Amino acid sequence: MLDGQTNQALxxxxxxxxxxxRVLVASQRxxxxxxxxxxxxxxxxxxxQTVAAFARLRAWAERQRVDVVLPLTERACVLCNAERGAWEAAGITVGCGPDGMLLPAFDKARTVERASRCDVAIPPTRAPDSLAAARLAAEAVGFPCVVKPRFSxxxxGSGFLPDLGTAYVARQEDLDAAVQVRRQGAHWPLIQGFVPGQGKGVFALCDRGQVTAWFAHERLRDVRPSGSGSSLRRSVAxxxxxxxxxxRLLADLEWHGPAMVEFRDDGAGPPCLMEVNGRFWGSLQLxxxxxxxxxxxxxxxLCGETVAPTSGYREGVTVRWLWGDVKRxxxxxxxxxxGYPGRYPTRWEGLRELFGSQPAGTRLEVWDRTDPWPAxxxxxEGLRDLLTRRQANGRASTLPGSSGRFSLAR
Ligand SMILES: Nc1ncnc2c1ncn2[C@@H]1O[C@H](COP(=O)(O)OP(=O)(O)O)[C@@H](O)[C@H]1O
Ligand SMILES: [Mg+2]
Structure with missing residues (x-):
C-alpha cells in the first residue's frame, strides 16, 4: 500500500x-x-518522490514477495508507471491503469475535451498558450474567472512541479500574476468561467470502462470552505x-480502477464537470x-477475477473526519x-461546527475501537505538521499565490 500517510490508505x-x-505500508513519512x-x-x-526511490521500493517489495503494489495518489501512479515494466518483470501487479489511460484524466485540458466529446457539461474553458492568450480567454469567459493549473x-520527467491550486480572479489587473505562477513548464493554466452551485462527486470502480460499483455522498463540510476534500459527509442515493x-465519461476513458468524478451542480442545468480524480478518494472509509x-x-x-456489479449501499451513513474539521x-x-466570490463561514460558525453537536449517528472516520492506534x-502527526508549518512561516514568507492553502501533508 503506497501513500500510507493518507486517509484512503488507512x-x-x-x-x-x-x-x-498481508498488507505492507510505504510512505515518505x-x-x-x-x-x-x-x-x-x-x-x-x-x-x-523519484523514480530512483521507487526502484528501491520495488527491490524491497520483491524481497518481501509482494504480489500487488497499490498506488493511492496521482504521484504514486506516475512513479509506478515510470517503470511499470520493471514492476511486472518482478512479478508485481501495478494497481493502476497505464499512462495512456491515466493522462487524459490527469491533464485537465484533455479531460474537458473528452467530456464535451461525450456530451458531459463542462465549464466555459480556454486552454491558452501564452499570457496574451490567457488575457483574451479571461475576457471571453468573463470575471470572476477561475485560473486552474493544467495538472494537479x-x-x-524528473520531479513534480508545485501545485498552487485553483485561483479565483475577480479583476483583469489580478489576472497576470495568477496565471504566471500557475504555469507548469510549457503548460499554461486553464481559464474557466466560474460555475455556481455545490460540489458533488460520484465514486466508481471500473473494469475496463464498465462500472462495477458506484457510490455517492453528500458533502456537509469541506476542509477548505472554498472547495476541497470533505470533513463531514453522508452517503446518499x-x-x-x-x-x-x-x-459516459468513464466508458470513453476506458477507465480501469477507482475514480471519483467531480461536478458542480446548481440543480438547474446539467451538472458541470470539474475533474476526474483517477484514484481512491479521501473519504473512502464512508x-x-x-x-x-x-x-x-x-x-x-486486479487478481483477474470477474466481479459482478454490486448494487446498493446504506444511505444516511454520516462520517466525520475530525482532524479535517480542525484543519477547516x-x-x-x-x-x-x-477574490473568492462564494460565501465563507464566520469564525463563530467555525467554532460551532467544531464543538457543537453533529448530525445524529455521526461516526468518526479514523477512530475504530478494534484498531485504535491510527487515531x-x-x-x-497532525500536531507535528502544524508546528513545522508555524516554524516555516516564521522563517520565510509564503510562496506568491499560495495563500489560502495550507501546506499540511494531507
Ligand atoms: N470553473 C469553476 N467554477 C467554480 N468553482 C471551481 C471551478 N473550477 C474549480 N472550482 C473549485 O475549485 C476546486 C478545485 O478544482 P479542481 O478542478 O477540482 O482541482 P483540484 O481538486 O485538483 O485542485 C473545485 O472543487 C471547485 O470547488
Ligand atoms: Mg478537485
Whole structure:
C-alpha cells in the first residue's frame, strides 16, 4: 500500500487486512497514518518522490514477495508507471491503469475535451498558450474567472512541479500574476468561467470502462470552505443526473480502477464537470462503512477475477473526519482566498461546527475501537505538521499565490 500517510490508505489497509491479505505500508513519512493500524505488517520509508526511490521500493517489495503494489495518489501512479515494466518483470501487479489511460484524466485540458466529446457539461474553458492568450480567454469567459493549473501533479520527467491550486480572479489587473505562477513548464493554466452551485462527486470502480460499483455522498463540510476534500459527509442515493454523465465519461476513458468524478451542480442545468480524480478518494472509509468495500473489490479485479456489479449501499451513513474539521477551522481563521466570490463561514460558525453537536449517528472516520492506534497517530502527526508549518512561516514568507492553502501533508 503506497501513500500510507493518507486517509484512503488507512481505509484500504483495514479493508484488506480484514479480508485476510498481508498488507505492507510505504510512505515518505516515518510514522504514516496507515502504519499505525494493527493490519499493517511492515513498512518501507520512501527516500523521495523519484523514480530512483521507487526502484528501491520495488527491490524491497520483491524481497518481501509482494504480489500487488497499490498506488493511492496521482504521484504514486506516475512513479509506478515510470517503470511499470520493471514492476511486472518482478512479478508485481501495478494497481493502476497505464499512462495512456491515466493522462487524459490527469491533464485537465484533455479531460474537458473528452467530456464535451461525450456530451458531459463542462465549464466555459480556454486552454491558452501564452499570457496574451490567457488575457483574451479571461475576457471571453468573463470575471470572476477561475485560473486552474493544467495538472494537479505536473511531472517534468524528473520531479513534480508545485501545485498552487485553483485561483479565483475577480479583476483583469489580478489576472497576470495568477496565471504566471500557475504555469507548469510549457503548460499554461486553464481559464474557466466560474460555475455556481455545490460540489458533488460520484465514486466508481471500473473494469475496463464498465462500472462495477458506484457510490455517492453528500458533502456537509469541506476542509477548505472554498472547495476541497470533505470533513463531514453522508452517503446518499446515487442520482442519475450525476451517474449518467460519469458513466459516459468513464466508458470513453476506458477507465480501469477507482475514480471519483467531480461536478458542480446548481440543480438547474446539467451538472458541470470539474475533474476526474483517477484514484481512491479521501473519504473512502464512508463508502466501506455504507457497504461498498471498494479496496477488496479492486484487488479481486486486479487478481483477474470477474466481479459482478454490486448494487446498493446504506444511505444516511454520516462520517466525520475530525482532524479535517480542525484543519477547516484553521482555514476559516485564515479567511477566504483572495477574490473568492462564494460565501465563507464566520469564525463563530467555525467554532460551532467544531464543538457543537453533529448530525445524529455521526461516526468518526479514523477512530475504530478494534484498531485504535491510527487515531493516536493522526493527532501526533497532525500536531507535528502544524508546528513545522508555524516554524516555516516564521522563517520565510509564503510562496506568491499560495495563500489560502495550507501546506499540511494531507
Ligand atoms: N470553473 C469553476 N467554477 C467554480 N468553482 C471551481 C471551478 N473550477 C474549480 N472550482 C473549485 O475549485 C476546486 C478545485 O478544482 P479542481 O478542478 O477540482 O482541482 P483540484 O481538486 O485538483 O485542485 C473545485 O472543487 C471547485 O470547488
Ligand atoms: Mg478537485
Amino acid at each position: 481505509a484500504c489497509v483495514r479493508s484488506l487486512g480484514r479480508a485476510g491479505y 516515518r510514522w504514516p497514518l496507515a502504519a499505525w493500524s494493527r493490519y499493517s505488517r511492515g513498512g518501507f520509508r520512501l527516500p523521495g 501533479n505536473a511531472w517534468d 446515487l442520482s442519475a443526473r450525476l451517474r449518467d454523465p460519469a458513466a 463508502a466501506i462503512d455504507a457497504g461498498v468495500d471498494f479496496p477488496a473489490l479492486w484487488l479481486r479485479i 477551522f484553521l482555514h476559516i481563521l485564515e479567511g477566504p482566498p483572495p 493516536v497517530g493522526e493527532w501526533m
